[in-house]
Amino acid sequence: MRFAPHATLDVMMITTIQYGDNLIYLLCRERRWTVIDPGSARAVVFALEKHGATLEQILITHPHGDHTAGVAMLKKQYACPVAGPPGDYGVDHVRHDGEIFRSAGTVIHVLGVPGHTDHDLAYYLSAQEAVFTGDTLFAAGCGRVIRGGMQTLWRSLARLQSLPDSTLVYGGHDYTLDNLEFAAVMFPHHDAIRERLDTARRLIDNGRSCLPSTIAEEKRTNPFLLCRDLEAFRRLRTRKDGW
Ligand SMILES: [Zn+2]
Secondary structure: OEEOOOEEEOOEEEEEEEEOOEEEEEEEEOOEEEEEOOOOHHHHHHHHHHOOOOEEEEEOOOOOHHHHOOHHHHHHHHOOOEEEOOOOOOOOEEOOOOOEEEEOOEEEEEEEOOOOOOOOEEEEEOOOOEEEEEOOEEOOEEOOOOOOOHHHHHHHHHHHHOOOOOOEEEEOEOOHHHHHHHHHHHOOOOHHHHHHHHHHHHHHHOOOOOOOEEHHHHHHHOHHHHOOOHHHHHHHHHHHHOO
């Protein structure tokens, strides 16, 4: 378990909790705390106790166990509601594409970005220019197609690319180095990918995180966003599945 330093954006504090392979995000503004994808309750409780804080809401991007394992215990401990896509993980408020609601003291836009599953959601904080993309978009990568279909994921990635370039991207896992090594093999003459890989290696060697990235950076160096058409995307995603 590793806690990244806090980032303050428009007085929004975003704490990243690395738990195994997963990234759990704690959002706080005006002393209102929200967690996104608590794959572990213990890690979240530990972080909240450090701040003497209580949880107001749980947000889920998609109902896979590694993103929801902490829901039941957190819900019991803090008596807080759970919002997210449909599923049997304890959701109280099913959220849909296009909805706007308040959480963590800010306005959150729900973006339907299926493809990894049938019902993936991303949460876009317009005031803070930050998006939480679950397993749809990662730094230099994207999720596997488990249920949604290649074309569906392709469209969802296009949708995320239409956010402002400066938007900070917080994915559900940090596979950045592996993703960039794959990208460098697939696009061997792409200078920006090579530079990003070198930067990522340097950051990791110094014990620092490669996240968050930005939409601009993803558009420039994410191999899946560089695909010109659906067929190229399908081929690349299939190659990555066997990588
Ligand atoms: Zn998943």
